[in-house]
Amino acid sequence: MKRIFSSFMIFLFCGCMLFSEEPVMNQETTEQKNYISAPAYPNQADSLLENMDSLTLMNYMGRGINLGNTLEATNNWRNFNLADASKYETAWGQPVTTKEVFIAYKKAGFDSVRIPVAWTNTMDWRNGDFEINKNYLERVATIVKYALDADLYVIINDHWDNGWWGLFGSDRKKALQIFDSIWDAVGTYFKDFSYKLIFEAGNEEWGDRFNDTVDGVHGRLNVGSQYKTITFLGQRFVDKIRAQGGNNTKRFLLIPGYSTDITRTTMASYVMPVDNTNPDVQKLLISVHYYTPSTYCILSEDASWGKVATTWGTEAEKQSLDKDFAKMTKFTSQGYGVIVGEYGVAQIKDERGRWVKKDGMEDWLSCVVQACDKYKYASFLWDCNTFFKKKKDADGNCVGFEDPAIAEVYKRK
Numbered sequence: 001m002k003r004i005f006s007s008f009m010i011f012l013f014c015g016c017m018l019f020s021e022e023p024v025m026n027q028e029t030t031e032q033k034n035y036i037s038a039p040a041y042p043n044q045a046d047s048l049l050e051n052m053d054s055l056t057l058m059n060y061m062g063r064g065i066n067l068g069n070t071l072e073a074t075n076n077w078r079n080f081n082l083a084d085a086s087k088y089e090t091a092w093g094q095p096v097t098t099k100e101v102f103i104a105y106k107k108a109g110f111d112s113v114r115i116p117v118a119w120t121n122t123m124d125w126r127n128g129d130f131e132i133n134k135n136y137l138e139r140v141a142t143i144v145k146y147a148l149d150a151d152l153y154v155i156i157n158d159h160w161d162n163g164w165w166g167l168f169g170s171d172r173k174k175a176l177q178i179f180d181s182i183w184d185a186v187g188t189y190f191k192d193f194s195y196k197l198i199f200e201a202g203n204e205e206w207g208d209r210f211n212d213t214v215d216g217v218h219g220r221l222n223v224g225s226q227y228k229t230i231t232f233l234g235q236r237f238v239d240k241i242r243a244q245g246g247n248n249t250k251r252f253l254l255i256p257g258y259s260t261d262i263t264r265t266t267m268a269s270y271v272m273p274v275d276n277t278n279p280d281v282q283k284l285l286i287s288v289h290y291y292t293p294s295t296y297c298i299l300s301e302d303a304s305w306g307k308v309a310t311t312w313g314t315e316a317e318k319q320s321l322d323k324d325f326a327k328m329t330k331f332t333s334q335g336y337g338v339i340v341g342e343y344g345v346a347q348i349k350d351e352r353g354r355w356v357k358k359d360g361m362e363d364w365l366s367c368v369v370q371a372c373d374k375y376k377y378a379s380f381l382w383d384c385n386t387f388f389k390k391k392k393d394a395d396g397n398c399v400g401f402e403d404p405a406i407a408e409v410y411k412r413k
Helices: 006-013 054-061 099-108 134-149 161-169 172-189 223-243 315-326 361-375 404-410
Strands: 063-066 112-115 153-156 197-200 253-256 284-290 337-343 378-381 388-392 398-401
Touching: 054 153, 054 284, 054 337, 054 378, 099 134, 099 388, 099 398, 112 134, 112 378, 134 153, 134 172, 161 172, 172 197, 172 223, 223 253, 315 361, 337 361, 361 378, 361 404, 398 404
Parallel strands: 063 112, 063 378, 112 153, 153 197, 197 253, 253 284, 284 337, 337 378
Antiparallel strands: 388 398
């Protein structure tokens, strides 16, 4: 079962390194190359979105879902020159992605989809090659087009991605080479796609996972340096995308919170970048994830750090959930749209070894969705073929939600 919430677990329970020099926040540069651009892929909504602000965008994005364990899948058999890029999306047990998946998402009540991507799957950076294979770019573009054609808003990001983010705590120069190469290539490739395509600069790695071990070396950034690195990367990302021209001049850009944790993102140390290209309309958004309480949302069995919780739904628990989401109004009050990029509940095994829902799951999902609706955040269910089935029925359509109680949560009212 994924990694379903593994990166979040590491965030919760890995201690921060408390010794480090401050990162140097100068104008570090990497070698510039000539990157290719895909043909324009406009949408009829572009005229509306071009001058729309990110708070208004939230009303249109509404409820979304993740195409989980698919394009962010990776393995140690990576082939940097892989001709058939679709092989990566099946590496963690998912089917090859088809347009029917996105049609089914829309029919089920979703208006947006988040597509996590591992871009270094075809980047041999350890041997000095920072180029993303063209076949891989084209495969991601094909899937993005499926989503746009189904009338969905789309987010693509760089998602865990073989753990290279830990280099920011141990080999900053190498980390910036990878970061710049990804967003130079991806940004340029998609710069003439519809404004309905949103770029998310990272995932849960922006925070204490800057110290993840890479090739046996652990990072040494203290907490203050982690926040400063986030500030630096956020600004670098915005400036880089804006300079690419095309629709990237006004594209909505999504900045990850500190480990995408609500409490740590709402601290004073977290600073959003400035979009100097669009001083009169806010085009930036901020992303957090929600897997709280962790023993209920993350655990499928007892672990060293906690005992699995199998029920949820007391009045106190519901009030606590609402208070968590209320914290993010700190950003909406400043004009930033808020994306809850992931939320979900792990299953447990019954006495016969079958995966089953935890008690109160539908209630928890409903409370998250209702809180996001209340505060006008866009929300994205984490799913990797667990509840929303991608298999096809006799008519060639995706099955979708097999559980009517979960389907009811997302049914378009």
